[in-house]
Amino acid sequence: MKVIDKGAADDAPFFLYLAHHYPHEPLTTSEDNLGRSDAGLYGDVVEGLDDGIGRLVETLQETGELDNTLLIVTSDNGPWYQGSAGDHRGRKGSVYEGGFLVPFLAHWPAGLDGGRTIDAMTMGTDVFPTVLEWLGIAAPTDRKLDGSSMAGLIDGTSDAASEFYYFYSGLDLLAVSDGRFKYHAVTDYVDAPSGNADGLSVTAQGPWLFDLDADPGENYDVSARYPDVAAALKAEFERRTAEMDVNPRGWN
Template sequence: MRILSFLWRRITALVSTVVLLLLVFALFIGWRVLGPAQQDNEERVAAKRDYLEAIASAKPVPGPNIVLVLYDDMGYGDIGAGSQGNLLTTPHIDALAANGVTLSDFHSPAPVCTPSRAGIMTGRLAPRAGLPNVVFPSGSFTEAWFKVLLGSDTPLRLPAEEITLPEVLKAAGYATGMVGKWHMGDVSPSLPNDFGFDSYFGARYSNDMKPFALYRNNEVEVEAPVDQERLTEYYTREATTFIEENANAPFFLYYAHNFPHDPLHVRPERLGQSPAGLYGDVIEELDDSIGEIVDTLERAGQLDNTLVVITSDNGPWFLGDAGDQRGNKGTTFEGGMRVPFIAHWPQAIAPGRVETAMAMGTDLLPTVLELLNLPGPQDRVLDGRSILPVLRAGGPSPHEFLYYYDSSTLFAVRDQRFKYRGPAGVKYGTDSTPVSGSIPQKEWLFDLDNDPREAYDTIVHHPEAGKRLRRAFEAKQKDMEDNLRGWR
């Protein structure tokens, strides 16, 4: 009996310990998920309001209409400067490039979608803009797990204090419309209509996230699951309708397609037409959509007075052409962040040019500010620089350095020739390994002029360039540690 009593006490003690540990774990998970949520900076919200009101009261002279086309996961080699010799046929996009300017050294602000879009919309690197990671549908298991890893107050939407491109243009008297993928938060105050868009039609996140519905402003118009074979048809109709309805006023259209992000879909009548398979079918249908938008601008008499910009949020994912560059989506190698860029504006852009000046998606907002002769906000840092002179007639980059962030971590810095990658892990895995790992590596220096594929570390041959870029790398790290959001 003594032995049984002893075992019973030990078993109950063990069970009690396990229960206690489970309770502590549950409380920890609950605190991580249900703790204090993301908070907006009300002082900066007020400063933003004052800035936009000052623009509106100044009644600036309108500039050209602006159509910004942002594709999802389109590779550098799919269209534009890096596309020579591929299997894709894109006559409408090619015509815009031939009659406009192509930038051969343009980069997304991040190697994945949400932070890249935050950078494009705000002119600020994603950590400054307060949205450094991909966000997921509210209430989803993925979002909950994200909170467990990063905490309940981790940014899940673009902070309300951020100043966006559509807000600036709306204050300047533009009609503003968005068609397509938002993916910077699916709750107010971080929805498209909260950030300056008069009208919105599209998806709140990526086409592989559920529930995938289409919204008109804040209400569901096409219930989930959307028939994605008709997605380009939906978006093209909405884009052309917006142009027709606003042809007599300056307008800004942000056309942010979900494709060619996986899963890929295309209308049945187009399926199988491209030698590049389903991916090619999707790209060529996207090109048809551009053709319809250009035709609509022509019919409205607005093509010559419209700046059309085409680019991508990051490099290609499973399919697509990174343009003979190392890496793809999710990496800070060139294949993950060097993306197509085409600009067409007959009234002001000298046609038929390829410019090599390095630039980034964060440059779009500062470019529009210069275009409209508007001041930038004085209470915050803008990381972008205006590339208007480069677009109009060519010239050097306005940047001394470009910085490559993934999440809140700086991985690399470059100048026009060299790229310095700080000591960091490099992803490695085999096809049979379900999860890849990261293997630590020392600092590397790539000579992009002679080694655009980043295949060889040449720091021993260019020690001064290595020292200069290392200093820039460390200075940027300190700057972000001291003032992450860039407030002044």
């Protein structure tokens, strides 16, 4: 907590980026924490993470900095071998919602109205431009930022942070969404029977269009029902892919 203590003592801004390894494999926790959760070792680890966030909040309270500190808690991907993606398809490593849909909590009493849940699509790449706008810092002009500011969405002056969101595997674009609908291009689908690595088979599947409002589990292709939406998202998919092929690093 030295970063917080020093910032408070010097009356200076401070920044703390705390990237936990857990609950990534291999899972370990302190002996005192074992058996604490009904969710087994995985749950014990998550309880420990929660404790760590609690200690940060306590330190901010003790230094009088809690109300004027932007505290963001989120994750980089959905669950891997353990944990739950709820009713959503996929896990870590996939571009289905189970691999991408994660908690995002923002606490900043001096700058944000609390007690609200906003049901709109955003991505981790939106955090950087959002914080720049909140702090009144000009965004760099020598490159294109991957994200869009969420400031308008959070303060209620906008219904969305961005027109489109892009789902990548490495440098390969696999899906694009407008917030409600999500278009998956033709991709290789790996069939891996449990306990039989020799039985792996790969088949090309798609394109698919999912209505995330009606079908958040991405179970049913509705491209025949919404052909115009499918065509529009396919066009955006192709535009973005061509843009990346020409300028993958996004320099202006």
